[in-house]
Amino acid sequence: xxxxxxxxLGTASQxxxxxxxxxxxxxxxxxxxILFDPGEGTQRQMLRAGVAAHDINRICVTHFHGDHSLxxxxxxxxxxxxxxxxxxxxxxxxxxxKFFDRLxxxxxxxxxxxxxxxxxxxxxxxxxxxxxxxxxxxLSHPVESFGYRLTEPDGRRMRPELLARHGIxxxxxxxxxxxxxxxxxxxEDVSEHRAGQRFAFVMDTRLCPGxxxxxxxCDMLVIxxxxxxxxxxxxxxxxxxxxxxxxxxARDAGVRHLVLTHxxxxxSDPSEFERExxxxxxxxxxTVAADLSRVALPKR
Numbered sequence: 001x002x003x004x005x006x007x008x009l010g011t012a013s014q015x016x017x018x019x020x021x022x023x024x025x026x027x028x029x030x031x032x033x034i035l036f037d038p039g040e041g042t043q044r045q046m047l048r049a050g051v052a053a054h055d056i057n058r059i060c061v062t063h064f065h066g067d068h069s070l071x072x073x074x075x076x077x078x079x080x081x082x083x084x085x086x087x088x089x090x091x092x093x094x095x096x097x098k099f100f101d102r103l104x105x106x107x108x109x110x111x112x113x114x115x116x117x118x119x120x121x122x123x124x125x126x127x128x129x130x131x132x133x134x135x136x137x138x139l140s141h142p143v144e145s146f147g148y149r150l151t152e153p154d155g156r157r158m159r160p161e162l163l164a165r166h167g168i169x170x171x172x173x174x175x176x177x178x179x180x181x182x183x184x185x186x187x188e189d190v191s192e193h194r195a196g197q198r199f200a201f202v203m204d205t206r207l208c209p210g211x212x213x214x215x216x217x218c219d220m221l222v223i224x225x226x227x228x229x230x231x232x233x234x235x236x237x238x239x240x241x242x243x244x245x246x247x248x249x250a251r252d253a254g255v256r257h258l259v260l261t262h263x264x265x266x267x268s269d270p271s272e273f274e275r276e277x278x279x280x281x282x283x284x285x286x287t288v289a290a291d292l293s294r295v296a297l298p299k300r
C-alpha cells in the first residue's frame with residue numbers, strides 16, 4: 001500500500017525553543033523518503049518520530065543557514081553507520097558547495113553508502129521517476145535559496161459502474177489497466193482522468209515568482225511563516241514571509257492543504273498563525289505544524 005505523509009521533525013526558525021526543534025521534515029512518498037532541511041537535532045527528532053536512516057532516499061536542502069543544514073553532518077554519518085542499502089541523493093544550492101563539503105566531512109567516519117551529490121544551480125527538473133518529477137525554483141533570501149516541488153504524473157481512476165456496464169471484473173480489471181484495452185473496450189471507456197498529486201516545500205523567502213510557481217495547484221504546500229503580519233517590515237528585511245502572506249499565496253495558487261511552519265521564537269501562541277491565515281482568505285485545510293506531527297497528503 002502506498003503511503004504519502006509529511007512528518008514534521010522540527011518547526012523552529014533561527015532559535016529553537018523548549019517546544020520547537022530546529023527545522024527537519026520527512027516526506028514519505030510511496031516507498032521513498034525525502035528529507036528536507038535537516039537542522040541541528042534532526043537525528044534525535046528522527047528517533048522520536050520513528051524515522052530511520054533507511055527511510056531516507058533523498059536529502060533536499062533549501063539553503064545553507066544553520067537552522068536548515070547543521071544537522072546534515074549527523075544525518076550523513078548515521079546513514080553510513082547504519083549501512084543504508086541504497087544510494088542517497090543530496091540536492092542543495094550549488095553556491096553552497098563548500099558548506100556541504102564541510103558538513104559531509106565534519107569529522108572522521110567510515111563511508112559505507114553511496115551519497116550522490118546533485119547541486120542545484122538553476123530552476124528546472126532535478127529528477128524523474130515513475131511516481132514523481134522533482135523540480136526546483138529559486139527563492140528570495142539573503143543567501144541563495146531554492147524551493148522544491150514534486151508532481152505525480154497524471155493517471156486514470158477506474159469507475160466501478162463503467163466496469164460493470166462492460167462486464168469487466170476480477171483479474172480483467174488489472175489487465176485493462178496494464179494493457180489499455182480488453183477486446184473492444186478501452187481503458188478510457190471504464191475510467192476517468194486523475195490529476196497527479198502535487199507537493200511543494202518553500203522555506204526562507206520573501207514573496208517572489210518562485211513562491212507562486214511552486215505553490216500553483218498544490219495538494220499540499222509546506223511554507224515558512226516566520227512572522228505574524230504585525231512584523232511584516234521585519235519579515236521583508238530578513239527575507240521571510242508572514243502567516244498572512246503565506247496564506248494569501250496559497251489562496252491564490254489554489255492550494256488544498258496548507259502547512260505553516262518555521263516560526264520565530266518571539267511567538268508562543270500557534271493559534272495566532274491560524275487566525276492570520278484565515279483572515280487572509282485561505283479556506284482550504286490548514287495545519288499549523290507542531291514538532292513530531294504527521295500530516296497525510298490529500299487524496300486525489
